[in-house]
Amino acid sequence: MKEFSKRPTTLKEVSAQCSSLEEFGLLVRDWVHHVLRGDVSNRPALVQATWETPSILRKRFHQGEVADAYLAAYAEWISDQAGIARPRWVGQKDRCLSDPWFSDNARASLLVSTPASFRQRGIFTIPEAVVRLRRGRPRVSAEQKRQKARERDRRYRNKIREKLHKLKQLEDSGLL
DSSP states (O other): OOOOSSOOOSHHHHHHHOSSHHHHHHHHHHHHHHIIIIISOSHHHHHHHHOSOOOOOTTTSTTHHHHHHHHHHHHHHHHHHHTOOOOGGGGOGGGSOSSOEESSSOHHHHHHHSOHHHHTTTEEOOOOOOOOOOSSSOOOOHHHHHHHHHHHHHHHHHHHHHHHHHHHHHHHHTOO
């Protein structure tokens, strides 16, 4: 497996970095970790993480068609869970399997409990739930908070200067 210094932050990056089905699985887990860690805590961030079209993997490595179908199913399922629009690329015909693929030997239970987004593409597995959207504003970095506080302080100081200037004008005109 190749060493990458950066975890994938989008599904497109997952497809760009993998060269085997095993590596694909590890990169998907890294992406899930990125999402669950809180970097993707609102709908716009989730759209950004899933919207770009991943590269087709079926010609890159053995069982790449499974990875193609899995990515499409996962993106569609996550979009449905979050209540956001499905990415356009999930409807591509080359993102479905002609023969079913099962993640383990518990075929009977997988036939029942696999979400529809996966079943319709021939992928029978139980995906890890990653949609945990928070209410309220998106998280911001400490630097963004400091910048916002500096801007608020600057506006406050300008407002005080304006009031002092008006007060000085009133004193000079003899109205006070």
